[in-house]
Amino acid sequence: MALLEVSGITKRFGGLVAVNDLDLSLDKGQILGLIGPNGAGKTTAFNMISGFYQPDEGQVIFDGQDITGLRPDQVCKLGVTRTFQVVKPFPQLTVRDNVMVGAYNRTNDRKESRKKAEKIIEFLGMKDMREMAAGSLSVAYRKRLEVAKALATDPKIILLDEAMAGLRPTETDEMIELVREISRQGTALLLVEHVMRVIMSLAERIVVIHHGEKIAEGEPQQIVQDKSVIDAYLGEVEIDVTG
Amino acid sequence: MSPEIFFQIIVNGLFTGGIYSLVAVGLTLIYGVMIIVNFAHGEFLMLGIYVAFWAWTLADMDPYIVIPFAFAMIFGLGALVQRGLVQRVLDAHPLNQIILLVGVSILLIGLVQFFFSAEPKAIHVPYETAVISAFGLRFAIARLVAFFASMAISFCLYLFLHYTRTGKAIRAVSQSRDAARLMGINVNFIYYLTFGIGAAITAVAGVLLAPNHRMIPTMGQGYSVIAFVVVVLGTMGNFIGAFLGGLIIGVVEAFAGFYLGGDVKIIASMMIFILILLFRPAGLFGRKRT
């Protein structure tokens, strides 16, 4: 049984079907990529899995438990957390306090949460910045902070929503290494990503969605050769594949 | 209740409501463009009525002649408040915006009290108590004029917003600040203009009240609260909503006053307000919540 089983989730906004009958499955420690053109419904799918939207139809099963329609904080308590495409730091709090909010997910003790936060901050190479207000970080470090906060909640799955968009190539490489390391430590990841290079080098399997529906699924090499994918999508991001 | 009384209450309600509409249109315009709740809004009405009083004592001017002067004066003041104060807190915490505007409100009340004292004042015009009777109903002239003038001003403002270049620019800014800026609209100028217009038409509402209303420097606060109610009822930032909401609240208050007595009529609008907030927070004219 997979760690995360999403079956048939559907979300409609008025007349528009944002996500239609989507199935996903993710095993422990696995990295699954979710790609598709802008407006394909990737973020909506994320919102349904993480509890921000209630699916109109379908089920989300995590670790054998039905988590459909739970609140984000309940989902997080169970071990599924997410980052946001438009990063959401707590700008007036220090980096350490930001991460501590995440760490308090598993403890009530200040010292314990602080220790854990320090550890994660060090893991992400942000030790020198821990006293800085999160609002004053650069884009690259805000993206990292987003990952740090998620990691601090002790998740079994992290949903990463475009964690590398807008980064420079070297920054992207560092982030890829970090994600790989997180996965190596046993955390499963669901990646939404625009930068094809990232998806290709990280994902073990890829799901392609278009207009809210799954049009292909498979290993990265299969996906780039899939006719329907190329038609629907890859033509549009050719530049990213080479860059 | 006889039909005469019923219709008389509706007429009275609409007459009060016309003023509410004008005040609320000013508030909703400011909110729509700058997303700021003007806590000093009622004070501009109060300033309007005192301008009328001042002109009357100084030059024996009829309030209706004062309207353009009051409009110009308070427009200038409003634009100045925007430029000098509100502009600098547009991105600040909403609480800071509220305190700033409350400060403006206290300052304005203080200034008026300084020049005119806290004693109630009134002006006297020949048509003060004149009444027309028709269809078995009584129409106080001053209130009749106030009602139709409010309608006319709201209508002109509507035309201005929809059919002039500047008006369209104001609406563009209210839809997207950034897009408007990209299209070459001077957003800051639009802000000064909007605050000026919002304050000025509210002041005109005050002038229209002048012929048969007593005035005290703190009278604006009650109108602020009413304007909040109306604007939420009619959907924040929605022009037509504020206009109709004002009339609705006027009529509701008139009936509540008839049944409950004048001193508790406000509870009716408050109850409507709370119910709207809870069950239809987008207001009567807003999109349904998803």
Place this chain on the structure above:
Amino acid sequence: MTAENPATTSNNPIRSWLKDIFLDWDRTQMVICFLLVLFLALTPLFISSTYYLGIIILATIYAFIGISWNIVAGFTGQLLIAHIIFLAIGAYTTIVLFNTYSISPWVGILIAGVVSGLCGVVVAFITLRYGLKVDYFALFTIALMVALRTLFLKWDYVGGAVGMWFSLTDPSFDKMIFANKAPYLYIALSLVVIGLLVQYRIYRSKMGKYFLAIREDDDAASALGVNTSRYKMLAVVIGAAMAGIGGGFYMMYVTFIEPPQVFNLGLNIEIVMAGPIIGGLGSLAGPIVGALLNKPFAEIMRGALAEGRSGNSLIVYGSFLILTIMFMPRGVTGVLHTIYRRILNRLNPRNLGDS
């Protein structure tokens, strides 16, 4: 790594204890607070005028009410504007229990806290159940205040439009009626000390971090496992209960209450909002620093300018609020914090304490 600061290696216990405090801005703020409390406690020794003592007592009460509001508005960022509702309910509870049921204010004030806390539950429940957004929540509380004013005016059980009062002729400890001002001051100060400690405990705990996270970004907090509704309600209830207790004591000090006086936006600004905002909303020292500036300032204006033309004090007070927002958006404490960091930087650039 630069060389270790010599002070770190020193074994002097007092020195390391001082470092513990002063390298930590939160603790430094608490020191400032307690110095202010100490100063207030000593004022009866050198101020004999009951007029000035009265102002100091009111300022102290305002500080306590300010703390209660700071927890809601400053920590969780909820726009609970008409917080004075809870103060009024606490005051009314205390006086009804005292006048009608002869229950000692010492007990009455605690019951007032419970009653106001329960009202807080109701207000928070409505807000959260119907998901009122920021501006709407602010307007909702104002409407609620106006509705309650009208209700209380018509409600004979609480004295209606006549109001409620008691006589000071028969001083006794049981009735919390004293012949001179000093006992009132010490009761108010005890409340402030308790308020400061409660505020500090919350701020440093998990609850406090969650409160701040909610203020900064609701969605991000909930993605990290924060039950935002629950914590928002918790903040409102704590704030309401404290305001109820403060209101009960306020009643015993001012001896008279009527609906237009307490369900009043003007008093709400003066008693609830001005202090924390001038002092620095969301900071630990803000409410007390602000209250000590705001109340005496307002009173002095009222006193000194009463001789001149009417409206003077409003002009000055209004300008004061405007200038504070324009030039110290983070309040006096914000300015102090900047100075503090500058001093620390100068002493040792690596020793930046908690901010």
